[in-house]
Amino acid sequence: MRPEAPASPLRLTIDGTALAANWRALDRLSGPARAGAAVKANAYGVGVAAVAPVLRDAGCADFFVAHWAEVADLLEHVPASQIAVLHGPLTPADAAYARAVGVRPVINSLHQARLWHDAGGGACDLMVDTGINRLGVGLADLSDPLIAALEIDVLHSHLAAAEEADNPRNPAQLERWQAAQAQVTHRRAALANSAGIALGGEYLGGLTRPGLALYGGVPCAALAGEIRQVVRPEVAVMQVRQLQAGDSVGYNATFTALAPMRVGVVSIGYADGYLRCWSGQGVMRCGGADVPVLGRISMDMTVVDLTHAPAVNEGDWLEVAYALPAAAAISGLSQYELLTLLGRRFARRAAA
Numbered sequence: 182m183r184p185e186a187p188a189s190p191l192r193l194t195i196d197g198t199a200l201a202a203n204w205r206a207l208d209r210l211s212g213p214a215r216a217g218a219a220v221k222a223n224a225y226g227v228g229v230a231a232v233a234p235v236l237r238d239a240g241c242a243d244f245f246v247a248h249w250a251e252v253a254d255l256l257e258h259v260p261a262s263q264i265a266v267l268h269g270p271l272t273p274a275d276a277a278y279a280r281a282v283g284v285r286p287v288i289n290s291l292h293q294a295r296l297w298h299d300a301g302g303g304a305c306d307l308m309v310d311t312g313i314n315r316l317g318v319g320l321a322d323l324s325d326p327l328i329a330a331l332e333i334d335v336l337h338s339h340l341a342a343a344e345e346a347d348n349p350r351n352p353a354q355l356e357r358w359q360a361a362q363a364q365v366t367h368r369r370a371a372l373a374n375s376a377g378i379a380l381g382g383e384y385l386g387g388l389t390r391p392g393l394a395l396y397g398g399v400p401c402a403a404l405a406g407e408i409r410q411v412v413r414p415e416v417a418v419m420q421v422r423q424l425q426a427g428d429s430v431g432y433n434a435t436f437t438a439l440a441p442m443r444v445g446v447v448s449i450g451y452a453d454g455y456l457r458c459w460s461g462q463g464v465m466r467c468g469g470a471d472v473p474v475l476g477r478i479s480m481d482m483t484v485v486d487l488t489h490a491p492a493v494n495e496g497d498w499l500e501v502a503y504a505l506p507a508a509a510a511i512s513g514l515s516q517y518e519l520l521t522l523l524g525r526r527f528a529r530r531a532a533a
């Protein structure tokens with residue numbers, strides 16, 4: 182037998198208590214609706230194996246993935262009847278898989294409705310386009326007999342600008358979603374993503390689909406006090422070096438020491454999702470001390486300034502500052518990108 186690989190010098194600590202608290206807050210803010218959970222893209226990069234059991238145990242009973250290939254990992258943790266696949270069937274094989282496994286496809290077009298019908302049909306969801314013009318059946322096509330033949334659990338639509346509370350697109354989309362509800366037989370209706378939940382009232386329907394805010398993202402000011410940080414990247418110091426005045430650091434020598442200084446080489450780079458936009462911008466922390474990034478981020482390494490953390494040594498761990506709203510402001514990346522970039526080399530583990 183092959184020996185087990187030694188521990189990774191890069192880890193992602195996942196605060197399950199904060200994750201569960203975020204889901205409960207979003208469920209409470211959903212009022213009469215129940216909150217589900219968008220767990221597509223490996224739970225936004227956090228890791229579906231870490232996330233799904235926590236949400237399930239908190240009471241979540243509706244899970245959304247985008248791809249058919251994302252179903253199997255989720256089935257390890259939640260029943261098939263609680264899973265819906267947002268992209269819907271693109272091929273007859275997709276529809277056959279949905280029937281065999283027992284998950285619901287989200288039907289996004291008349292073509293998909295036909296694929297589902299031809300595969301034998303059964304419970305499904307329907308996505309209605311009310312103005313975002315991505316996936317979804319247009320209002321004009323809702324009277325098609327293919328739609329009338331569907332056995333619809335959730336009638337979905339999706340807001341284009343929910344994080345902008347005053348955007349007139351929101352009430353316009355709400356109105357079209359309500360018109361669709363009047364036209365199509367369904368059990369439950371869903372419109373709101375994380376930011377949509379903050380719009381409240383009529384936007385809530387019977388089910389909401391938060392994603393970002395579950396994982397610590399704050400898409401709008403109204404959610405700021407409700408959402409806790411969930412993921413904390415941590416990285417080991419591989420080497421400590423002493424620089425002299427005039428020594429430069431990293432590719433293209435974008436940082437040069439003005440005086441002697443102690444620096445650390447840590448095991449994170451753009452291959453881990455710590456992109457080059459963090460060059461000269463990122464901060465790590467040890468105890469209370471700030472440990473700034475120096476020079477360019479490399480593929481697998483980053484150099485940091487240990488001036489204010491003189492006790493840090495090789496093998497010690499630094500926390501990467503990654504509170505999502507602040508990290509987005511500094512990096513120029515969206516909070517969604519910051520999460521979904523987190524790479525495969527992180528050992529994902531639950532917080533103590």
Ligand SMILES: *Cc1c(COP(=O)(O)O)cnc(C)c1O
Pocket residue numbers: 219221267339373374375376390391392393394
């Ligand atoms: C990803 C997704 C969501 C979750 O959106 P957040 O902004 O992350 O809360 C909700 N609904 C649909 C259709 C999605 O694709």
